[in-house]
Amino acid sequence: MKIRQLLLALTGTIAVAGLGLGFVVSQTTSAKAEGIRSGYTYATKETQGLQDDEMSNPGYLWVDTGEDLWSKAEGDAGKSCNDCHGDAADSMKKAGVSYPKYKDDIGKMQNIEQRINQCRTDNMKAKAWKWESNQLLSMTTYVRNQSTGMPVSVAVDGPAKPFFEKGKAFFNQRRGLLDMACKHCHEDNAGNLIRANVLSQGQINGFPVYRLKWGKVGSSHRRFRGCNKQVRAKPFKNGSDEYVNLELYVAWRGRGLPVETPAVRN
Amino acid sequence: MKMHRLLGATVIIAASVGMTFAASAETVAYKIVDDGIPKSLTGKSGDAKAGRKVAYNRKTGNCLACHKLPIPEQQFHGEVGPDLKGVASRYSEAEIRLRVVDSKKMNSDTIMPAFYRDSGFTRLQKKWVGKSILKAQEVEDLVAYLMTLK
16 A cells, blocks of 8 residues: 555656656657656646545545455356456556557457456356446456556557557547547647646556546546547547557557556546 | 747648639638638628637637637637737738638648638538538638737
8 A cells, every 4th residue: 555655656756757768759759859748747736636645536446446346256157356366466467557458369459448358258257347337447447556656568569560550540640520630639739738728648547547527437448539529520439449559559659657547637 | 839830830832823612511612812811701801809709719719729819808728829919910811811711721730620611521520510610700700800919
């Protein structure tokens, strides 16, 4: 517990240390010279304070629910997550930094939510949880929370390459009546005010995040849908291939950032 | 003002050849001459007072999302685009009209939406099909308002 708090408190510092990295990155991508920055560094002091303090961070309600579900046996196999994986603090430590991952059996990328549901259907013989359900959000938040403070590092080469390219194309594709791409707001204008909001780099190292506006925790795909809708574009479905590929690209944009789940945002 | 972006921008000079853009469901045809659209889209001049409202109304122009404007009673002016104070001293009416109608004619990489275009979009939400963000009258009202910002 104590370590967790310390890591959370250090998050800002680590993100600043990421500056050096950013300069290297900007030679091969169009990432801004200011470096890779967590949304945390654009948030107000109040919001940062909420995130840093495990006692006041409302996202921990979901972490706690996830912890309960971890050892609850469900499904025809009569097994819980704990029966196969043991202590999540050890077995799930790396999961939060490495998804989405390429999966041979499905021939495409899989993100954490989908991995959790595959364990449920294949190993527990239980029903898959619905996207954005309290259970799936809690388990995802709990699993990713085990990686808090560790640097995001997704594989984008080898079989992941074509999916990465699709995600990148999505990020740069104009959409909707406002005809804007993700990059127009989160690459060209990170740090600028858009009406009352400071645009961040649109990083996902803190997801699932607790959003004050939502009054609950939400997935990165929910955020993608929101950003698509605000430019008056038709969003894709949660868990769609399009969003999983986009998630891979966006995770890669934030490579090296510490996992902050559950982050707190406005 | 973000100089790096302006310098890096691709400037399309479709303008100087005098291209005509056809009318469709919602929009009327207009002709680009040099860097501007000299003729009013409605054939009449707009109402500056109504245009000021279009500029801050979140449901219509919402120019304040990205631009600072001399509209002190409205909180939160964006800083994505340049301050529009004095814009009428920098540009002619025709140039301002083109920038509101479709700023991509000047800068293909701009974040600024084309406010008077009704086709050529990707994954448009159904309710916006065949629509432009602003109507011809609203564009003219805005142009009239911006022309007061000397």
